Amino acid sequence: MSSESTHNSPADTPDSADENGTTADNGTLRPPGAPVLAPRPVYRPHVDSHIAHTFRRPAGQSGSFASRTGRSGTEPTTTPKGPPAAVLAEAFGRPPGSTELLQRDPEAGTETPPVAGPADPWRDPDAQARLGAPALQAPTAQEMPQAEKLSARQILFGSRVAPRALLILAALALAIALVGGLVGRLTAETASTLTSRKVSLEQSDSEQPHGPIAQVADAVLPSVVSIRTTVGENGATGSGVVIDGNGYIVTNNHVVSMAAQDKSGQARIQITFSDGTRTPADIVGRDPKSDLAVLKVDVKNLTVAELGKSGDVQVGDAVLAVGSPLGLSKTVTSGIVSALHRPVKLEGEGSDTKAVIDAVQTDASINPGNSGGALVDADGRVIGINTAIRSESGGSVGLGFAIPVDQMTEVAQTLIRDGSIHHPMIGVSARQKTVANEVMSGAEVADVQPGSPAANAGIVEGDVIVRVGDREVTNPDELVVAVQSNDIGQSVNVQLIREGRQVDIPVTLASD
Incomplete structure (x- = not known):
């Protein structure tokens, strides 16, 4: 006997026998003494009679609708059908006398009958797609029927209004128009009580002279200039004061320091006078320790500012600040001298100014662009050069500072004479x-x-x-x-x- 043994799965042999022929329990037989359960009752759901009538098989049909072939290969038995209904035959049948098929006969030969007219991919699958002639030809001018021209009465009223009625309607419209014109005329005459063409407003000439502030501003403005400094695409604006008829202008050092420190040769300084005249300017000298600089222009017949003295300035004196704040030239603001001998430290990014000035403090509005402009008294004399503001927001809050005129005069005179100054x-x-x-x-x-x-x-x-x-x-x-x-x-x-x-x-x- 071979040492190999054959194992069968329970699905192949539900029982196995021993040498004596007795049947062994392999786990699939009912244990002895187990109760026998009754068959489970069959559940048949209720079938609604209306649903059964709608979805039941047709009369004479039994079994499945699918075709079936017997084991011997014979064709299935089909129930003969009668002719189609007349409505369906009329809707889906061929036109009378037509023999054309909607598709090729699968049992026909491979040759395709020629298609009349241009290749049509819908009739001939082997034809290339192309844009053919329209299905219906447009009728020619001779074929188009000539309709009868309609009159205005036919278009508007469809020939259902008699000519007499039209005349009555026209007369009624004319009457309405006359009444509307009369009402409009009366309304216009009523409105004339509110409007009039006879009223002419008169403007009187002022016999009083302008106030002192206007007179001072008119005298000082021609001697104050706008300064624009550019280096390439960068620029800065400020103000200046004409202090000598030979073309010398004093301003702040921080207004021109960008151009003075440029080594590329692109720096430009342009002066704009109160009458709009523009001219280039050169730097005569500058003093970073007092924040003053002197420029020179080649222009004659300049209006020179009148210079005052610091000893004549007192707290409470009325003053005007003249310059180009925020690029707005010929701007005048007024205020008073609010303090004297106010030490103010001047340092700024982009400038080599490092100074402490003994400033004149004023509450006249001073903003960026006023730098280098004039602070003048009630007589139009320059008492300081507007230089700085003190603000937490960066705008004017009534605290402006100017370099005293005595210091400006000394520094400017030395720069004009020597080109530099020492302290x-x-x-x-x-x-x-x-x-x-x-x-x-x-x-x-x-x-x-x-x-x-x-x-x-x-x-x-x-x-x-x-x-x-x-x-x-x-x-x-x-x-x-x-x-x-x-x-x-x-x-x-x-x-x-x-x-x-x-x-x-x-x-x-x-x-x-």
Whole structure:
């Protein structure tokens, strides 16, 4: 006997027999003593009689509608059908006398009968698609029927209104038009009570002279110019004041510093006068430490501004600010002098200006573009050059600052004469400090330059400067203003606090 054995699955042999012929339980037989269940009742759903009548087989049809072939290959038995209904034969039948088929006979030969006319892909599948002649030919002019021309009465009323009625309608329309014209005439005469062609408005000439502000503005405007500086595609605007008939114009250094620092040769400075005349300008000289510059134009017969004196200016004096704020030339704003000797530090991005000016403060509106313009008094005299504003938003809030006319005159005169200018210096850097039992402030010396006037005079780090000459010092900006208000080589008394004691030290100022 071979060692191999054959295994059959339960699906092949539900039982297996042992050597004695007894049947073994392989798990598929009912266990002995198991209860026998009754057959499950057949559930037949209710069939509605109307649905059964609608969807039942036709009369004489039994079994499936599909064709069936017997095991012997014989054709199925079909029930003979009668002729089609007359309505269907008329709707779907061929026209009388036509023998044309809707499709080719599958048992016919491969040759396709010729198609009359151009190739038609709908009739001949082997034909190439093309654009053929229209199915219906347009009728020619001779074939088109000639219709009878209609009259206006036929078009409007369809020949259903008699000519007499038309005359009556025309008369009625004419009467309505006459009544409407009469009503319009009466309405127009009523409206004439509100409007009139007889009224003529008269304007009187002013016999009173213009106010003082208008007179000052009229006198000062011709001497104030607009300045535009360009370097390539970048530009800046400002103002200037004609200070000499030879063509010299004073302005702020930060207005022209962009052109002065350009090395590409593309810088241009253009001056526009109050009458609209434009001309180029050249830089005569500039001073970053006072934020002043002088330009020159080749123009004759200029209107020169009248210069005043700083000693004549008092707080409360009426003033006008003249210039080109925001690019708006010939703009005049009015206000008063709100403070004098206000130290203002000037530094700006894109400019080499680094100055502290002893400014005239005014509440006249000053905006970007006013820089370099004139601040004039009630007599039309220039008392300052508008330079800066103080604002958290960047716009005018009534705090404008101008360089005093005395400082402008000195710097401009030196620049016209020499092309450059130098300032006195003491040689210290300082920070604000409160001394004397918290009741006095000064400028504490943070650093002393070796060999400077301060170092030579014995001023050391930690000293608190409270006065220079006749000017009190309370912060580092006032120290700069106080030193620059003196002359180079002049000896001034510097009062300071050292270790709680007041010390006076003479210092000889040197040039920067």
